[in-house]
Amino acid sequence: MERSSAWGLLLGLWIAFSAFRGTRGDFCDVNLCQNGGTCLKITGEPGTTFFCLCEDGFIGPTCSEIEKGPCSLNPCKNKGKCEVIHSRGDDPDEYSCLCRRGYHGKNCDYSVCFSNPCKNEGECEVIPARGDANDEYRCICRPGYNGKNCENGDFCDVNLCENGGTCFKTPDDPTSFFCLCKYRYFGTTCHEYDKGPCLSDPCKNEGECEVIPGWGDLPDEYRCICRPGYNGKNCENGFTRARKQQKQRGIVNKTWKTSDFFAKS
Helix, strand or coil, rough: CHHHHCCCCCHHHHHHHHHHHEEECCCHHHHCCCCCCEEEECCCCCCCCCEEECCCCCCCCCCCCCCCCCCCCCCCCCEEEEEEEECCCCCCCCCECCCCCCCCCCCCCCCCCCCCCCCCCEEEEECCCCCCCCEEEEEECCCCCCCCCCHHHHHHHHHCCCCCCCEEEECCEEEEEEEEEECCEEECCCCCCCCCHHHCCCCCCCCCEEEEECCCCCCCCCEECCCCCECCCCCEEHHHHHHHHHCCCCCCCCCHHHHHCCCCC
16 A cells, blocks of 8 residues: 555656656747747647746746846956856845956955056056965056156156257156257257247248357347249249249240340441
8 A cells, every 4th residue: 555655656746747847849849949948848738838948147938038137237347257146035136246366356346456556647457366375466657657656757768858858857856857958949848849030930932941040149040941943032932933924025935146245336
């Protein structure tokens, strides 16, 4: 009696398991379930032929919708990977961040660079540690700065002075400098040019103006370097125009004789 009861119990469990598990076929032959979902045929329910067992992160009749879980807002920073932690009962799902080496914290938002140790706009880079050692960092300094944290300035090593200017360190402040500019150049880095008498662009017809420094207290002057076909102090005269006028007067292309220059007796 006990043996037949045991067989009956096993048979009932097998039938129940088969009902929940379903059997493959029909719609499941083409597997309408998307995103890796598993197709199962339901028996004994008119009008319903199959259902989809969806992978984590997907929902809907055919697993075509993305589940808006705690990872949908991308809470993990610095390229950390977000994983959903499924809760039991009615509790909401949570998430966990798998951080890259060199980062830590719930959202991977902390690192040795978090406190901004690099000065003077230097860029901080994480150096991941091996084993149980602590992570380290290094600073990529802008031109003119050096030191572990870019705290030292030495602009004259890179000579930021332009146009032939000479760089000098400021005696009272090793992190600053000044430029001794060449004649007619000025500005913090000698990047500006004093045009002087050329400021008004006196040279016409695209002539190039050149400053002539004055001697002693005499003011500076200028000279114009004219393009071919032009002359005059300001390149205001054009050879082409003068030649045209001469041609109109019959001067150009005329054969001259010696007798033309002497009075006839």
